[in-house]
Amino acid sequence: MNNKELTNELARRLGYENQDAAQLVNSMVTMMSEQLQEGKTLVLADFGTFEVKKELERIEVNPLTKQRFLVPPKLVLTFKPAAAFKEKLKNTRAIHE
Amino acid sequence: MNNKELTNELARRLGYENQDAAQLVNSMVTMMSEQLQEGKTLVLADFGTFEVKKELERIEVNPLTKQRFLVPPKLVLTFKPAAAFKEKLKNTRAIHE
Structure with missing residues (x-):
């Protein structure tokens, strides 16, 4: 399951538009990466x-x-x-x- | 950084309500768990x-x-x-x- 499949499935479950779900997953991954790079x-x-x-x-x-x-x-x-x-x-x- | 901090930061970045961001992160984690349990x-x-x-x-x-x-x-x-x-x-x- 790659990013696209993940975001489409998430959109389906939450009743979001695909691109909103995609933006969301990307923001979450970006944020997680930043926090981890800061040593958290x-x-x-x-x-x-x-x-x-x-x-x-x-x-x-x-x-x-x-x-x-x-x-x-x-x-x-x-x-x-x-x-x-x-x-x-x-x-x-x-x-x- | 625990779930609450993660969702609040995500909400802040995306301009969402905290509980919407929380529902979203939980749905994503639940979905990831299901897919992985199915062997994907x-x-x-x-x-x-x-x-x-x-x-x-x-x-x-x-x-x-x-x-x-x-x-x-x-x-x-x-x-x-x-x-x-x-x-x-x-x-x-x-x-x-």
Whole structure:
């Protein structure tokens, strides 16, 4: 399901025009990105928590040449599913079997 | 930033009433959850991709008792940040240093 399908389905459910729903989803994603880039943690109730974490620099070894090299620190976006969502997945197992 | 702060900020940006924005965010999260539970992959452009994957059963060993036990298969919600978002994080590194 890509952005367009998502916004059309949301528009259908809420009785919005497609482009209003699209503007809305884009604003939400833009806002979430900004907050996360500012280092804030973002909680979507019953879905999960987004957080930008700092991965420290580390030394890695090239498996072929055995040469050691430094991997610089970087920021990574992490997502932790909410317990409520995990619970839902437990009950949907049948669908995937 | 929790749900309330998120919806209030979204309302402020879009000129919506808080409760309309709240209804909207809840509908979106509910819809995303449903689609994912049905096994669909969900792409939020410039943000990331959500997917429910099946973790196969595996045998683990209790480090204390050395007893082996079977961990049943389970569904897990995964999230992969979009390249565009990773790119943004590269430029925000200064904020976190």
